[in-house]
Amino acid sequence: MDNKRKHKEIQFTKLMKVDSYNGPRFLTLKRTDQDETMKTVSPFFIRKAMNNITLNVTIVRTKDGGLLLKTVDRQQAEKLKKQNVFGGIINIEITEQPTLNSSRGTIFCPDLKMHTDEEILDELSSQHVTDVKRVHRRNKKGDFEDSGVFILTFDLGHLPNSIDAGFHCCKIKQYIPPPLRCMNCLKFGHKRSVCKGNQICASCANLYHDKTQCQQGLKCVVCRGDHHTLSKDCPVYKDKLEIQRIKVTEKITYREARQKRRLQAPDPNPPRLRQPFSSLFKSQHNEADQQKNNEMTNRSNEDHIASTEPTHTDARSFGGTSQSAEFIIIKQQSVATEGVRGSIGGAESASTLVPCISGA
Ligand SMILES: [Zn+2]
Numbered sequence: 001m002d003n004k005r006k007h008k009e010i011q012f013t014k015l016m017k018v019d020s021y022n023g024p025r026f027l028t029l030k031r032t033d034q035d036e037t038m039k040t041v042s043p044f045f046i047r048k049a050m051n052n053i054t055l056n057v058t059i060v061r062t063k064d065g066g067l068l069l070k071t072v073d074r075q076q077a078e079k080l081k082k083q084n085v086f087g088g089i090i091n092i093e094i095t096e097q098p099t100l101n102s103s104r105g106t107i108f109c110p111d112l113k114m115h116t117d118e119e120i121l122d123e124l125s126s127q128h129v130t131d132v133k134r135v136h137r138r139n140k141k142g143d144f145e146d147s148g149v150f151i152l153t154f155d156l157g158h159l160p161n162s163i164d165a166g167f168h169c170c171k172i173k174q175y176i177p178p179p180l181r182c183m184n185c186l187k188f189g190h191k192r193s194v195c196k197g198n199q200i201c202a203s204c205a206n207l208y209h210d211k212t213q214c215q216q217g218l219k220c221v222v223c224r225g226d227h228h229t230l231s232k233d234c235p236v237y238k239d240k241l242e243i244q245r246i247k248v249t250e251k252i253t254y255r256e257a258r259q260k261r262r263l264q265a266p267d268p269n270p271p272r273l274r275q276p277f278s279s280l281f282k283s284q285h286n287e288a289d290q291q292k293n294n295e296m297t298n299r300s301n302e303d304h305i306a307s308t309e310p311t312h313t314d315a316r317s318f319g320g321t322s323q324s325a326e327f328i329i330i331k332q333q334s335v336a337t338e339g340v341r342g343s344i345g346g347a348e349s350a351s352t353l354v355p356c357i358s359g360a
């Protein structure tokens, strides 16, 4: 078979996959009776009532007192969505689960740059596309321009392999959203709009200043390594991106994805609270007491620390290896880590931070 024909056949089978896709749909079932949930309803009753409507639906209880339903296909989902009474006595509402029935992928198709996002959506909607967003990139002059990459949202639980855009057959890649990063203090886990910290220079990790004045060498705000904070080589960025990838591809929560990631690789920026419990006993009694005191001070001063970070950064930039400098860095690390906040490590954790100080 010549290559051209082979390519066409592959395209055809891939497109068939998009058009004939009719996989499982996820629905949520909620009671509409005031102040009532499904928590108190017997599993036997639920199964029988469901089987009276349709068979082979997978049912899971959700934390909010509802039920998550996995149907065999779209037709079954449509049938269930029309139900408003369950088992003849319970008033219910069945709706599409908001995240499990959609997927996002990217295509590279510079030929589509001539169209608006709305026009592209209009053309691709017959292939289950529900949203189109174009990706911009900076050119050499520093201006933003179309990259030719488009992020497509599909009304499908599984991403198709390719999509037909006019006479183009575009390969679809899984879209991994970048980790949430504040563009003010440059740390992960929150947006600029809620940031309580100061604006930081991404090059030298000091208080934000004019670009021409940045002559202090590269330093990452997050991991203290000698690279630009926005570098894709930052070990913390790479780790967070990997968590995002697990979250998206396995359709699980961020917390679950992080747990899975920790089975593969240690946290490159570990919060002090997650230290092995046994390590606490290695320190002397007075150190343990000191640590306890520090923890309490740090908790109460968390906001204060965030607002006075630049002063600490300045202290660090003088290359201090004194105890106070170490203490400052530990405090900053614990503030920087997302999720778990406000604890200070013992002797062992302080020693792990020494390379950061010497790198200042
Ligand atoms: Zn921030």
Ligand SMILES: [Zn+2]
Residues within 6 Å of the ligand: 201, 202, 203, 204, 205, 206, 209, 213, 214, 215, 216
């Ligand atoms: Zn700078």
Ligand SMILES: [Zn+2]
Residues within 6 Å of the ligand: 220, 221, 222, 223, 224, 225, 227, 229, 233, 234, 235, 236, 237
């Ligand atoms: Zn870094």
